[in-house]
Amino acid sequence: KEKIEITKEQQALMKIILDAYNRHQIPQDVAKKLLQDQYSAEENFLLLTEMATSQVQVLVEFTKNIPGFLSLDHEDQIALLKGSAVEAMFLRSAQVFSRKMPKGHTEVLEARIRKSGISEEFMTPMFNFYKSIGELHMVQEEQALLTAITILTPDRPHVKDQHAVERLQESMLDVLRKLCALQHPQEPQYFARLLGRLTELRTLNHYHTEMLTSWRMNDHKFTPLLCEIWDVQ
Numbered sequence: 363k364e365k366i367e368i369t370k371e372q373q374a375l376m377k378i379i380l381d382a383y384n385r386h387q388i389p390q391d392v393a394k395k396l397l398q399d400q401y402s403a404e405e406n407f408l409l410l411t412e413m414a415t416s417q418v419q420v421l422v423e424f425t426k427n428i429p430g431f432l433s434l435d436h437e438d439q440i441a442l443l444k445g446s447a448v449e450a451m452f453l454r455s456a457q458v459f460s461r462k463m464p465k466g467h468t469e470v471l472e473a474r475i476r477k478s479g480i481s482e483e484f485m486t487p488m489f490n491f492y493k494s495i496g497e498l499h500m501v502q503e504e505q506a507l508l509t510a511i512t513i514l515t516p517d518r519p520h521v522k523d524q525h526a527v528e529r530l531q532e533s534m535l536d537v538l539r540k541l542c543a544l545q546h547p548q549e550p551q552y553f554a555r556l557l558g559r560l561t562e563l564r565t566l567n568h569y570h571t572e573m574l575t576s577w578r579m580n581d582h583k584f585t586p587l588l589c590e591i592w593d594v595q
């Protein structure tokens with residue numbers, strides 16, 4: 363049984379990523395709002411654009427704390443943020459959805475999301491993803507590292523120096539692999555399952571623009587930041 367050991371610098375890296383991840387939480391709690399009241403499709407759409415706008419700002423702050431990120435080519439930094447913003451939003455949404463809640467609250471939250479204005483055809487892939495994330499029972503460190511790994515995906519559109527991004531992502535993957543082995547010793551395939559979620563996340567990327575434009579309302583308004591990041595309007 364080979365001894366898995368997280369080195370001192372890997373521990374420092376994990377602490378930086380976790381602190382950044384916790385420091386940059388979403389200000390209001392969208393789940394609490396959704397559990398409180400039933401909103402119209404228009405109000406839900408507005409809530410989504412507000413939450414997503416603040417999440418992008420939070421994502422930028424988190425990303426700036428990823429060691430090495432600010433040393434990347436500046437245009438590549440933008441390409442990585444733009445390329446991962448939707449996936450980071452769904453990853454965060456999944457974490458919000460699968461958070462431990464009082465009995466019956468998750469069912470109410472799911473019902474509210476199902477009636478929020480999103481077209482029916484996207485419900486299955488979206489909730490399948492949320493539930494598969496929930497089944498992993500990730501610890502905070504794993505969630506933070508998985509978000510950093512998603513951002514540091516070398517093959518995003520317009521990334522010039524893919525090797526520089528690969529090197530950063532690899533060091534995150536190595537820490538996550540060791541962490542999974544230590545946190546889930548009975549589940550040797552746990553790390554592979556985690557990475558499998560990133561593949562599922564990419565499929566949600568393709569649905570996203572259509573989910574927005576098919577939201578049951580006319581005249582979908584977006585913030586300037588979302589127009590930049592989401593390729594809409």
Ligand SMILES: O=C(NC1CCCCC1)[C@H](C1CCCCC1)n1c(-c2ccc(CO)cc2)nc2ccccc21
Binds near residue numbers: 392410459570
């Ligand atoms: O606000 C939200 N998500 C935010 C985003 C930023 C990071 C925190 C979560 C929205 C809700 C907005 C209001 C109508 C109900 C969905 N949401 C979605 C979601 C996100 C995007 C789309 C289309 O692209 C469809 C659904 N999944 C959720 C799972 C749990 C709790 C909220 C969730």
